[in-house]
Amino acid sequence: MACFFRRSIAAKLARTLHQPEDVFIPALHAAPVSKKRQSPDFRVPVSTLRMKGILPSHGDAQLQAEALANELNKDNVVEEISTGPGGMITFKVHRKLLVEKMLEPFGEEDAKFGFNSELFNTVKKGKTLVEFSSPNIAKKFHAGHLRSTIIGNFIANLKESLGNHVIRMNYLGDWGMQFGLLGAGFEQFGSQEKLNVNPLQHLFDVYVQANKEAEDNKEIQLAAREFFQKLEQHDSQAMSLWQQFREITVKEYQQVYKRLGVPFDVYSGESFHQEQAREVVQLLQTRGLLKTTERGTSVVDVSAEGDMSSCSTVLRSDGTSLYITRDIAAAIDRKEKFNFDEMIYVTDKSQQNHFQHLFHILRLMGHPWAESCRHVSFGLVQGMSTRRGEVVFLEDVLDEARARMLHNMQQATTTKEMADPGDTAEKVGMSALIVQDFRGPLEADYRFDWDRILQAQGDTGVFLQYTHARLRSLIRTNSTMAAKEIDPSLLLEHRSIAILQHLLRFDEVLYQSNRDLQPRHLVTFLTKLSHLVASALRELPVKGSPDNVAQARLRLFSGACSVLASGMRILGIKPVEKM
Numbered sequence: 001m002a003c004f005f006r007r008s009i010a011a012k013l014a015r016t017l018h019q020p021e022d023v024f025i026p027a028l029h030a031a032p033v034s035k036k037r038q039s040p041d042f043r044v045p046v047s048t049l050r051m052k053g054i055l056p057s058h059g060d061a062q063l064q065a066e067a068l069a070n071e072l073n074k075d076n077v078v079e080e081i082s083t084g085p086g087g088m089i090t091f092k093v094h095r096k097l098l099v100e101k102m103l104e105p106f107g108e109e110d111a112k113f114g115f116n117s118e119l120f121n122t123v124k125k126g127k128t129l130v131e132f133s134s135p136n137i138a139k140k141f142h143a144g145h146l147r148s149t150i151i152g153n154f155i156a157n158l159k160e161s162l163g164n165h166v167i168r169m170n171y172l173g174d175w176g177m178q179f180g181l182l183g184a185g186f187e188q189f190g191s192q193e194k195l196n197v198n199p200l201q202h203l204f205d206v207y208v209q210a211n212k213e214a215e216d217n218k219e220i221q222l223a224a225r226e227f228f229q230k231l232e233q234h235d236s237q238a239m240s241l242w243q244q245f246r247e248i249t250v251k252e253y254q255q256v257y258k259r260l261g262v263p264f265d266v267y268s269g270e271s272f273h274q275e276q277a278r279e280v281v282q283l284l285q286t287r288g289l290l291k292t293t294e295r296g297t298s299v300v301d302v303s304a305e306g307d308m309s310s311c312s313t314v315l316r317s318d319g320t321s322l323y324i325t326r327d328i329a330a331a332i333d334r335k336e337k338f339n340f341d342e343m344i345y346v347t348d349k350s351q352q353n354h355f356q357h358l359f360h361i362l363r364l365m366g367h368p369w370a371e372s373c374r375h376v377s378f379g380l381v382q383g384m385s386t387r388r389g390e391v392v393f394l395e396d397v398l399d400e401a402r403a404r405m406l407h408n409m410q411q412a413t414t415t416k417e418m419a420d421p422g423d424t425a426e427k428v429g430m431s432a433l434i435v436q437d438f439r440g441p442l443e444a445d446y447r448f449d450w451d452r453i454l455q456a457q458g459d460t461g462v463f464l465q466y467t468h469a470r471l472r473s474l475i476r477t478n479s480t481m482a483a484k485e486i487d488p489s490l491l492l493e494h495r496s497i498a499i500l501q502h503l504l505r506f507d508e509v510l511y512q513s514n515r516d517l518q519p520r521h522l523v524t525f526l527t528k529l530s531h532l533v534a535s536a537l538r539e540l541p542v543k544g545s546p547d548n549v550a551q552a553r554l555r556l557f558s559g560a561c562s563v564l565a566s567g568m569r570i571l572g573i574k575p576v577e578k579m
């Protein structure tokens with residue numbers, strides 16, 4: 001196990017430097033796998049020890065590293081201690097022990113490898129509410145919603161796998177002026193039949209048509225306003241139509257999310273917080289936080305200096321609430337209902353200001369937990385379209401990924417016989433999309449290109465799936481071979497050591513991801529793992545090797561396969577068995 005080495009080296013440092021062991025756990029990093037044989041496995045930068053006040057911060061770092069390396073003793077775990085450039089102390093563990101310990105957890109079926117590392121001892125566990133996806137009824141499900149869906153799912157998976165209780169929430173855009181137009185439009189040219197057959201499409205069509213007509217038709221504008229007023233007054237007829245739109249939409253979405261493998265615990269929405277939004281305004285009023293502008297709107301001063309240089313409108317002049325008012329109410333309600341330890345909102349960066357204002361207002365209202373709210377924002381994607389044109393529904397993206405990947409698979413000579421090629425194509429296609437999306441910093445914008453992301457070569461999701469399928473097939477064909485005990489001395493080749501060294505890094509990658517919630521660390525890790533596996537498969541054949549060698553190699557490959565699969569699952573990718 002990776003943590004065995006981490007603990008053992010930390011203990012060694014603790015003894016020499018007279019500090020508690022825990023201090024050294026996060027200071028120890030798995031060394032990058034190098035082409036050089038016999039490269040070290042772990043390293044500690046002297047700069048970290050200086051920063052922590054363990055070593056004096058003056059003097060030459062390189063000399064300090066050398067002095068410390070001399071003081072530390074080798075033992076039956078560490079066989080070599082030396083220094084690297086830039087004041088780095090490096091540790092190489094006994095090769096046989098590395099093989100033995102690293103392959104230990106993979107003897108059993110369900111490996112918790114990486115997730116139970118001591119690195120997480122100091123990480124607080126608790127209840128995390130992740131709000132993501134959050135599309136708007138009758139409107140387009142655009143690339144931003146897709147990104148929110150896959151990023152939010154990644155964050156929820158990660159938090160869950162590290163032992164937090166996670167609540168996955170979808171906050172639908174199910175209230176606001178657009179429902180006036182949708183309702184009025186539906187009364188004029190809607191069809192119950194079409195609504196039943198293809199609800200999302202029909203609601204979208206009605207909304208688009210109503211919008212168009214409203215441009216120069218005063219009557220429909222009026223009807224829209226009236227319809228929304230009826231909704232605000234909870235008129236039963238208007239409410240029942242709205243209710244129907246909402247229910248039908250949620251049902252449709254649930255199916256597509258299921259297809260994508262993204263579950264939600266709660267479908268909330270802006271409509272839930274209508275009444276509470278009024279109370280929020282009252283509360284702001286009594287706390288003296290509300291100011292009325294010349295235009296008759298009510299605002300809260302959210303400037304750092306309190307000089308009104310920046311303010312947020314919470315009430316229109318006609319007394320109706322806004323997006324932010326409902327968000328304030330929703331946040332307070334969620335804290336009361338779920339008592340979360342942290343809440344994460346996932347939207348594109350155009351809403352950065354909105355969330356800053358939201359958190360600021362919550363603080364002004366005296367909610368200290370506003371500090372545990374976090375907005376994870378991401379960049380814009382251009383050019384995501386399908387053969388039919390612009391992406392309108394989430395389903396379009398899934399269909400497109402499936403069709404394109406199926407086409408590629410039919411062209412490829414290596415494609416295996418499988419029971420449901422369409423299903424495999426969809427899983428592989430979506431993994432291509434996810435990996436492309438997760439490769440860079442979330443904040444970055446990018447241009448979407450189906451052809452590029454679906455390439456089998458290069459660092460794509462297709463490559464990860466392909467590697468996983470190859471490993472699974474190897475394990476399946478040799479299932480009768482698998483042995484309980486393996487001889488570690490049969491895995492001392494450079495190719496197998498390189499894989500094990502790389503696996504030493506897995507807990508660190510999870511640790512880092514949990515800190516900044518960026519999926520790219522995991523993508524890089526899994527891609528590198530797949531490259532190392534590809535080389536090892538070439539040079540360390542199972543077939544044709546003596547039984548004990550074949551068994552040892554099989555264990556190595558099943559270990560790699562299990563880490564690959566669990567990493568992919570956290571990213572929201574469903575690993576395929578064959579492709």
Ligand code: ARG
Nearest residue numbers: 134135136171172173327347
């Ligand atoms: N429905 C919104 C949109 O499509 C996203 C909601 C984000 N969450 C929130 N609590 N404001 O832009």
